[in-house]
Amino acid sequence: MRGLFRFLLKNYAFLLFLLLEVLSFTLIYNFNSYQRSKYLNSSNKVTATIYNSFSAVGNYFSLASVNRKLARENAQLKSLIADLPYIRITPYSIVSKAEITDSLYRFISAKVINNSVDKQDNYITLNKGSKHGVKPDQGIINSDGVVGVVIHVSESFSLGFSVLNKRWGASAKLKKSGTFGPLAWDGSDSRYANLTGIPFHVELAVGDTVVTSSYSSVFPEGVMIGTVHSIEMPPGDNYYKIQVELAVNFRALSYVDIVENLKKNELKALENRIVK
Amino acid sequence: MIRILLKYALMFVSLVLVQVLIFNQVQFGGFFNPYVYILFVILLPLSTPRYLVLVLAFVLGFIIDIFSNSLGVHSAATVFIAYMRPLVIRIISNREDDKSDYPGLHQNKLIWFVSYVAFMVLLHHLLLFYLEVYTFANFLTTLFRVILSSLFSIIVIVLSQFLVFRD
Numbered sequence: 001m002r003g004l005f006r007f008l009l010k011n012y013a014f015l016l017f018l019l020l021e022v023l024s025f026t027l028i029y030n031f032n033s034y035q036r037s038k039y040l041n042s043s044n045k046v047t048a049t050i051y052n053s054f055s056a057v058g059n060y061f062s063l064a065s066v067n068r069k070l071a072r073e074n075a076q077l078k079s080l081i082a083d084l085p086y087i088r089i090t091p092y093s094i095v096s097k098a099e100i101t102d103s104l105y106r107f108i109s110a111k112v113i114n115n116s117v118d119k120q121d122n123y124i125t126l127n128k129g130s131k132h133g134v135k136p137d138q139g140i141i142n143s144d145g146v147v148g149v150v151i152h153v154s155e156s157f158s159l160g161f162s163v164l165n166k167r168w169g170a171s172a173k174l175k176k177s178g179t180f181g182p183l184a185w186d187g188s189d190s191r192y193a194n195l196t197g198i199p200f201h202v203e204l205a206v207g208d209t210v211v212t213s214s215y216s217s218v219f220p221e222g223v224m225i226g227t228v229h230s231i232e233m234p235p236g237d238n239y240y241k242i243q244v245e246l247a248v249n250f251r252a253l254s255y256v257d258i259v260e261n262l263k264k265n266e267l268k269a270l271e272n273r274i275v276k
Numbered sequence: 277m278i279r280i281l282l283k284y285a286l287m288f289v290s291l292v293l294v295q296v297l298i299f300n301q302v303q304f305g306g307f308f309n310p311y312v313y314i315l316f317v318i319l320l321p322l323s324t325p326r327y328l329v330l331v332l333a334f335v336l337g338f339i340i341d342i343f344s345n346s347l348g349v350h351s352a353a354t355v356f357i358a359y360m361r362p363l364v365i366r367i368i369s370n371r372e373d374d375k376s377d378y379p380g381l382h383q384n385k386l387i388w389f390v391s392y393v394a395f396m397v398l399l400h401h402l403l404l405f406y407l408e409v410y411t412f413a414n415f416l417t418t419l420f421r422v423i424l425s426s427l428f429s430i431i432v433i434v435l436s437q438f439l440v441f442r443d
Binding site for chain 1: 293296297300301309326327330331333334337341342343344345346347348349351352355356358359407408409410414417
C-alpha cells in the first residue's frame with residue numbers, strides 16, 4: 001500500500017497529464033452530440049459579446065461593399081415585387097417567390113460576428129438569438145446563396161454550421177435536370193464543395209447551376225448554391241464526382257438572412273404520421 | 277509575488293484575446309493558422325509546480341476551444357506541451373549553463389530560446405492539426421499545414437519577445 005502511495009506521489013504529474021488528456025478527448029467525442037455542449041460554444045454570452053464588440057470595429061472597413069450589395073439586392077427585390085403585384089408585403093415579413101408553391105418563409109436579417117473558413121469544421125456566429133425568433137435548424141442565406149444552418153441559439157446570439165463544415169451538408173439539385181443529391185465539403189478549399197449522388201445517365205456540363213432542392217424544410221426551393229466547376233467519372237462507380245464552385249464568398253461574409261419556414265411544424269407532423 | 281501573479285493574469289487574458297480576435301481571423305488559403313497563445317505556457321517560470329503548469333495549460337486550451345467551437349482539441353494539444361516542457365528544456369540545455377528562472381529571450385541565448393519555442397510550437401501544432409482533421413488521410417497536406425503554421429507561429433512568438441513580456 002505504501003509502495004502504491006509512493007508511486008502515485010512520484011508520478012503525480014504523469015497521472016494528472018493522463019487525466020487532463022482523457023478529459024480533453026472525452027470533450028472531443030462529446031462535442032459531436034452537440035446538445036450537451038450547449039454553453040461551450042461561441043454563441044454563449046461572454047464569447048459572443050466579445051466577438052460582437054470587436055466586429056463592430058472591423059465593420060467600418062466593409063461598409064462600401066455591403067452598401068453595393070444591399071443596393072443590388074434592393075433592385076432585385078423591387079423587380080420581384082413588380083412580378084408579384086398581388087402579394088402584400090408587410091415591413092417585417094417578405095413573402096418569397098416560393099409562396100406560389102404553397103409554402104411560406106420569413107427572413108430575419110443578422111450580422112455575422114465571427115466566421116472561419118480554414119478550419120476542418122467551420123462555424124458562423126450571428127448577432128440574433130431566441131428573442132428575435134431564431135431557432136435551431138433554420139437556414140442561413142445571403143443574397144448570393146446558401147451560407148449554412150443554425151444549430152445553437154442563446155438569448156441574443158446564435159451559432160450555425162457553415163457550408164464549410166463536414167458535419168453538415170445541404171440537399172442540392174441540378175437546376176437544369178432537377179436531379180438531386182447531397183452537397184458535402186471535403187475540408188480543403190473554401191471555394192469548392194462536392195455534389196454526390198448524381199448518376200451517370202444525367203446530362204450535365206461545366207457551368208450548370210446547382211440550387212437547393214425542395215426535399216428539405218430548411219431552405220426554400222431554388223436558392224443558389226453554386227455552379228459546376230469540374231466533373232469526374234470515377235471508374236467502377238455509378239455516380240459522378242462533381243466539384244461545385246460555391247456562389248457565396250465565405251471570406252467576406254457580413255450580413256445574412258436567417259430563413260424561418262412557417263409551415264415546418266405542419267410538415268413535420270404530417271411526415272411523422274406517415275412514419276408511424 | 278502579487279506582481280508576478282498580475283503579470284501572468286494579464287498575459288493570459290491578452291494572449292487569449294489576441295489569438296481569437298486577430299490570429300484566428302488570419303486566413304491564407306487554409307495553410308497558415310498561427311497559434312501564438314501557447315506563449316503563455318512557454319513563458320511560465322521554470323520553477324512553477326508541474327501540476328499548476330498542467331492545469332493552467334488545460335484552462336487556456338479550454339477557453340480557446342470555446343471561442344473556436346472545437347471543444348477538447350486545443351486543450352489536448354496544450355496539456356501535451358505543458359507535460360513535455362521539462363523534457364524539451366532538458367534536451368536543449370547544456371548542463372554547465374546556469375539558466376534564469378524566466379525562460380524569455382533576454383534572459384537566455386537567442387539560439388536557446390528559438391529552439392525552445394520551435395520544439396514547443398512544433399509539438400503543439402502536430403497534435404493540434406491531426407486532432408482537428410481526425411484522420412491520417414491526406415497525411416502530407418496536413419503535415420504541410422503544420423510546418424507552414426509552425427513557422428508563422430515561431431516567427432510571431434520570437435518577434436513578440438522584443439515588444440512585450442520581456443521580463
